Amino acid sequence: MIKNILNLGDAALYCDFGTEVNKKINSEVIKYFNTIKEINIEGINNLTPSYNKLIISYDLKVTNYKEIKDKIEKLDVAEAQKINNKNIEIPVCCDPSFSLDMTRVENKLNLTKDKILENFFNKEFFCYMTGFIAGMPFLGDLDENMRVQRLETPRVKVPKGSVGITEQFADIYTFESPGGWNIIGNTPIEVFDSSKEINPNLINPGDTVKFKQITLEEYKNYNE
């Protein structure tokens, strides 16, 4: 349920679902997101679901805060339709040329590289949200013993395809971009395909993701 609705400036509603990050709260956010997307409320021009917030942007030329707030408060999301969530396997190569922060992660976690990879590749991840850069999935949750803070100084350029971890989350850099996550590998597959106008994202909120380790040889041959 939405706990509180505030304005974020004069052209957006800030819907607060709580402070914790878990599947239950995130599923509520996604339920609202899907319902609002489905019914097409006049004036709404963007929806941004995240772990526990939903930001609803609207065109101030067409509507205003009070009108949209009233409509959202009266919204019936109980009957939200079932969305077909996918299970996706992502190949990742952890060759030292890709796992830029492995040594740092080993030291911070006090675990061997083998143990870190075992934990990472055995985990089934849940996609909470996508964004920051186009198509980047925010995946959770890593176990307590795998949680490491982001880099003190973010990289100016994280290579495309990099797989990073921070706190309980993992992500994939769909483009070369600045970023502060601990990079432990790289995937050869396109997680965002801008040539597709419909469903450009391989991974969407609610999907389940498992990473599969591949060798450098397999990585190189992947797209041939």
Place this chain on the structure above:
Amino acid sequence: MSKNYFEIIRAGVNTTFQDKGRNNLYHIGIPFSGAMDNRNYLLANKLVGNKLDLPVIEFAYQGPLLRFYGDKINIVITGDVIFKIKQRSREIDGNCYETYQLENEDEINILSTNKSVYGYLAISGKFDLKLQWDSCSINTKANIGSNGGKKLENEQKIKISEVNENLNNKKINYLNSKIENIRIMKGTNFDYFSEKGKKDFLEKEFTVSKLSDRMGMRLEGPEIENIVNTNIKSEGLLKGVIQVPADGNPIIMLSDHGTIGGYPKIAVVASVDYDRLVQISPGSKIKFKEIELSDAETLFKLYEMETKNLLSQI
């Protein structure tokens, strides 16, 4: 297909195609983009007799030098821009908000924006562009939009697919007003900041940093002191949101912003001031002024009426 085109002799610093932008894609990580200064974008299209949502060329600081090849076309430049027109080998100083007719081998030389950032060039017709998600808007960070999502480069050709039949010259008198006081509303994390931090934010001057671009405007000034947490759980961003990262220097999100961010939101710029905010050039001083939501809504309505009024005079 018409045989009209421009040759880019000099591309300029950051020259892109832009239009009204893209909606309903924040959730997959694609920002709104579109022309930074919406009013000047609309005026440009109207002056050359186009539909208001057609693509135009946006430039920042130094603009392009273009040579026209073809029959005849009208062009207009909007913003606060210094430029020259070479018509039949005679060079004249150009005026913004006034159309010029170009013939074969005439040139437009956009020297610079004047104490501002963005300017617009519209043609009486259509550029031959491939749209993505119903918009040409180039987002160079994600390589989305026309021209492969990349800015325009020297020696490229800009093809024109259609030229309007009516080539009447038009002009209006319009002066871009400058602002120093940016009106804002409190953000959702306003109380993350100390009493001194809030006071500094609302009362002190900030300098626009050179590191500003279409993604964001970085500010330098008093360090805004955070007493709760310098990170929040990542959540959605909008253009106009002012985030304060750990170093205490505010960043204002602009049209190509990342769609999700994890820094506290101290404030949000009122929509009425957005067009003028983006025109404030690096090195300039700005101050913030807090207003209520209801005032922001009324001020925006007035601004929209003024824009409509200007368009109706053309």
